[in-house]
Amino acid sequence: MKKWTTLTMTTALALSLAACSNDDNKKQDTTNETNTTEENTNQTSSTSKETVNNLRAVTDMPVSVEDALKTFNEQFEGVKIASIELGESNGTFVYEIEGFNDTTKYSGEVDENNQLIKQEQEPVDLNDDDNVELQLADYVKVEEAITTASKVTEVENSTPTSWSLDTDFNQDAVYKVDFEDANQEEFQVIIDAKTGKQIEILRD
Incomplete structure (x- = not known):
């Protein structure tokens, strides 16, 4: 019983770690998507600014x-x-x-x-x-x-x-x-x- 309990606990821990890992991966993916979106936005903004800045005041x-x-x-x-x-x-x-x-x-x-x-x-x-x-x-x-x-x-x-x-x-x-x-x-x-x-x- 102790063995099973240990195994169960180990399995549960493994499942928990796997779930955390999945959550972390999801968070990482979300973060990467956010960063990519921000980079694209910044690139678009930069392009717009460059276009405006090409005009001499x-x-x-x-x-x-x-x-x-x-x-x-x-x-x-x-x-x-x-x-x-x-x-x-x-x-x-x-x-x-x-x-x-x-x-x-x-x-x-x-x-x-x-x-x-x-x-x-x-x-x-x-x-x-x-x-x-x-x-x-x-x-x-x-x-x-x-x-x-x-x-x-x-x-x-x-x-x-x-x-x-x-x-x-x-x-x-x-x-x-x-x-x-x-x-x-x-x-x-x-x-x-x-x-x-x-x-x-x-x-x-």
Whole structure:
């Protein structure tokens, strides 16, 4: 009887150990499945982030707009600034600046090394609506305009890829900040340059 009891106990212990082993294997399988799921999720998230991060944000431009304007003005002294735009061209950020005086319209491009890499001149038409002088001292900084535009719900998780400052059809100065997301959806947020408030949002 003692022998059977011992055997029974041994058998029971073996069965118990086997059951625990099975439970441990199940737990291990569950853990492995969880880890695999988490890894896949992390990989998907990482891929999404990489896709978004492939877009360069205009805030990464190493040359400030003030420095770019200084470079432009050194070449075209006394010119009134009509428009400024920052965007990517051939994989590098470039400021496109336009200005004018009583006789001539000027345009130039300033690169990431703060060098004037392109310039053009042509006779000015003072009746042209594009030739309105920007009163830069009266406007909010572009950084503030981008921050305000980035808070718009529609552009959440999007990258600001370009911006411009010029006058609209009412000759009011406006910032236009362009965004793009990982799905290549594009949005434009228009900011009143004087008040810094959002005026409109457009979707491409």
